[in-house]
Amino acid sequence: MSIVSPIKWITLSLLTLSITLTASQAQQSTQTQANENPLQNIGEVKVVASGFISTEGPVWHKKSNSLIFSDIPGDTIYALETSTNTLSVLRNPSNASNGLALDNQGFLLAAEQKTRIISRMDLSSSEVVPFISRFEVDAASKKFNSPNDIAVFKDGSVFFTDPPFGLRGKTSDLGFNGIYVRYPSGKINLIKKMPLDVKPNGIIFNAQQNILYVAISDDKSGPILAYDVDSKGMLLNEREFVYAQNADGMSIDKKGNLYVATRTGIEVFSATGQRWGKITLPNTIRTTNCALGGKEMNTLYITNRSGDLYAVTLPALTE
Numbered sequence: 001m002s003i004v005s006p007i008k009w010i011t012l013s014l015l016t017l018s019i020t021l022t023a024s025q026a027q028q029s030t031q032t033q034a035n036e037n038p039l040q041n042i043g044e045v046k047v048v049a050s051g052f053i054s055t056e057g058p059v060w061h062k063k064s065n066s067l068i069f070s071d072i073p074g075d076t077i078y079a080l081e082t083s084t085n086t087l088s089v090l091r092n093p094s095n096a097s098n099g100l101a102l103d104n105q106g107f108l109l110a111a112e113q114k115t116r117i118i119s120r121m122d123l124s125s126s127e128v129v130p131f132i133s134r135f136e137v138d139a140a141s142k143k144f145n146s147p148n149d150i151a152v153f154k155d156g157s158v159f160f161t162d163p164p165f166g167l168r169g170k171t172s173d174l175g176f177n178g179i180y181v182r183y184p185s186g187k188i189n190l191i192k193k194m195p196l197d198v199k200p201n202g203i204i205f206n207a208q209q210n211i212l213y214v215a216i217s218d219d220k221s222g223p224i225l226a227y228d229v230d231s232k233g234m235l236l237n238e239r240e241f242v243y244a245q246n247a248d249g250m251s252i253d254k255k256g257n258l259y260v261a262t263r264t265g266i267e268v269f270s271a272t273g274q275r276w277g278k279i280t281l282p283n284t285i286r287t288t289n290c291a292l293g294g295k296e297m298n299t300l301y302i303t304n305r306s307g308d309l310y311a312v313t314l315p316a317l318t319e
Contacts, residue, residue, distance in 0.1 A: 014257060018151065025098055030236070033227035037276050037277075039276050040316045042279070045280075046310065048082075048132065049078075049081065052071045052306075052307050053071055053074045053088075053137065053305075054288070055070065055289075056070045056072050056288045057069055057099045057100035057110070057303070058100070058290065058301050060291050060292065060294075061102065064081060065082055065083050065097065066247045067080045067309075070110070071302075072096050072098055075092060077091040078090060091110075095112035095113070095114040096112060096113040097114055098111045098149070099148055099160075100148035103120070103156065104156050107121060107122060108123055109121075111160065112147065113146050117131070117132060117133045117144070118130075118147050131182075132158065136148070137189060145163060145173075146165050147160055147255050148161045148162065148165065149161050149204075153181075153229075155232075156184040157183050158181075159180070160179075161208075162179075162180060164201070172196060175196070176195060177194040179200050199216065201215045201216065201217040202247065202248055204251070206252050206271075207256070209229060210229050211228060211256075213250060213258060214227075215244070215247035215250060216247065221253075222245075222246075223240040223243055223260070224242050224244060224250075224269075225240060226240075245263050246262050248260075249290060250290070255271065256271030259290050261287040261302070262287060263286050263287075264278070265279055266278065266280075266287055266300070279300070279312060281306075285306045287304045289303045294313075297318050298315065299311050299313050300312050
């Protein structure tokens with residue numbers, strides 16, 4: 001007959017308790033991750049509007065309960081009023097507008113490929129004026145390459161990317177690609193200079209505006225760059241957050257989940273870079289951009305290279 005000493009018995013009991021707690025904690029952690037997955041109980045991807053050529057630049061306009069978006073080759077900016085599913089033309093021609101954004105005064109900013117500027121539109125009067133037109137290099141005023149996407153900071157500063165996509169064989173006046181910011185004073189700064197074969201694309205702030213993401217589009221796999229943002233809008237601590245093939249426009253929810261349009265669908269990542277999964281369109285249509293909208297901000301609208309505009313409901317985002 002063997003006798004287990006009290007000390008050994010206590011040790012064994014503590015070890016058993018530790019294993020039990022570890023297993024329980026792991027189970028709770030797995031359950032927590034599942035509950036945080038924005039793709040949990042995802043709805044069906046559906047067509048919500050048709051008749052386009054290739055759509056881009058979606059932005060949610062809360063005041064009118066509408067999604068505003070570009071049809072680049074269609075040379076038109078549309079608004080889809082989602083409660084009645086009414087489609088209207090906001091601007092035609094749009095100078096092949098690409099990315100869109102609403103500034104802090106409610107004006108619609110449009111990155112125009114044809115004119116190589118960012119324009120500003122008064123949605124009440126429909127008046128359109130140039131807003132960001134040229135950049136001074138070595139005391140010479142030069143055209144941008146092809147302003148692509150726009151993100152507006154809380155102080156009114158406008159951040160934007162300038163790849164060569166809209167040049168379509170024309171020579172770049174600048175000789176480089178870049179990420180820029182236009183301050184409320186009107187001053188424009190080059191934040192990051194890139195060679196012409198490195199193509200910055202989508203740009204977006206998180207909800208707190210303390211992180212800025214910039215997609216670098218690459219046919220194989222390019223990085224999504226992340227920057228810390230201080231209270232004055234200064235960018236710090238550049239890092240490669242995640243990778244995606246042909247990363248394009250992006251959306252982000254209040255929890256920091258990042259939705260990235262790619263060649264094969266919308267890749268979804270957590271705020272820490274964990275990949276949640278992918279939302280694909282029928283026949284794996286190439287996605288170009290996406291935006292959250294709807295009354296509960298739980299509908300993801302997806303622009304793409306087809307004649308249809310798609311949307312999918314994400315119940316996990318319902319507040």
